[in-house]
Structures are given as structure tokens and as C-alpha cells.
Amino acid sequence: MPKLIVGAALLDDLVKPRELLVARRNAPASLAGLWEFPGGKVEAGESAEQALHRELSEELGVGIQLGEELLNPAAEAWPLAGSAVMRVWFATLTQGVPTALQDHDELRWMALDEGEQILRLPWIPADFPIVAELLKAVQPQLAE
Structure with missing residues (x-):
């Protein structure tokens, strides 16, 4: 079973998004300087959604509201390095100001x-197709 990672496409608004929050890694050395969606590993006993709430609280000091999942059109989840996969949700802030913690x-x-x-x-290579799909997904809202 692949290791599950969760990520948030943090938007300023779920209905009429105009901005996306991106995060630049400082560790590990192999990923330092590359951009990603904030998030992390799902721990034993957690749902993917619970893990995402916990990770964003730990990493950014914020509370979030989850929106729709950003689905991979070709698979159940987005492939990462090795056997890891990532699920990504649209989300918006409900509490706090994002801080690189x-x-x-x-x-x-x-x-x-x-x-x-x-x-x-310079995105983490595995995140790049997710970014491209996200931009396609928000285009109809940007046109309004």
C-alpha cells in the first residue's frame, strides 16, 4: 500500500478564488528551494482530511475549511516519488495568518x-502536474 500524503491548494476564496498560497521548502536538502502545496503525511488512525487539518495547523499555524478534492484525471491519487501518492483539496483559511513554521x-x-x-x-517535480490541473480547474471561476 502506498504512503499517503495530503496537500492543500489554499485559496483566498472557495467560490471566487483569485489567489493561491504556495510554500517553498527549506528541508530536506534535496527539496530545499522548491515550491509545493503545504501538507504532509497521514498518520495511523487519521483520515486524510484530519491529517490535512493537523498538518496545516502545525506547518502554517492556520485553521482551514476544506472544499472539493482536486482529482487526478488519470488515477485515484497523484503519484509522488517512490510508492507515495498525494491527495489534494481546495481549502480556504478560517483561522490565523499563514506563517512558515x-x-x-x-x-x-x-x-x-x-x-x-x-x-x-521551481515546483517539486511531482507537484507540477497538480498545479497545471489546478489552474485548469479554477479558470471558469476566474472568468466570472
Whole structure:
């Protein structure tokens, strides 16, 4: 069974999103300087959703509301390195101000209507197809 990782596509608003919060890794050395969706491992006895709430509280000091899951059109989850897979949810803040507390040295709100700039960031390679799918998914809301 693959190791399950969860991530949040943190948006400023779930209904009419305009911005996405991205996080730059500072560890481990192999991923330092690369951008990702905040999140982490699902621990024994946790649901994926519970893990995501816990991880964002630990990593960013925030409470969140989960929206829809950002599904991989080709599989049940997004493949990562080795046998790990990731599930990603759209989410918005309900409590706190995002702060780089663990694993990150920078957080940045990026305008979704400037998708080319988001795609130019040096993403963790496994996260790049998720970013591309996210930008496709939010396009209808940006047009409104």
C-alpha cells in the first residue's frame, strides 16, 4: 500500500478564488528551494482530511475549511516519488495568518489569473502536474 500524503491548494476564496498560497521548502536538502502545496503525511488512525487539518495547523499555524478534492484525471491519487501518492483539496483559511513554521522558508500568495508566473516557479517535480490541473480547474471561476 502506498504512503499517503495530503496537500492543500489554499485559496483566498472557495467560490471566487483569485489567489493561491504556495510554500517553498527549506528541508530536506534535496527539496530545499522548491515550491509545493503545504501538507504532509497521514498518520495511523487519521483520515486524510484530519491529517490535512493537523498538518496545516502545525506547518502554517492556520485553521482551514476544506472544499472539493482536486482529482487526478488519470488515477485515484497523484503519484509522488517512490510508492507515495498525494491527495489534494481546495481549502480556504478560517483561522490565523499563514506563517512558515515548519518545513518552509517562504510563503507567497500568487494571483491565479497570472498562471504563467505560478507555473514558472521551481515546483517539486511531482507537484507540477497538480498545479497545471489546478489552474485548469479554477479558470471558469476566474472568468466570472
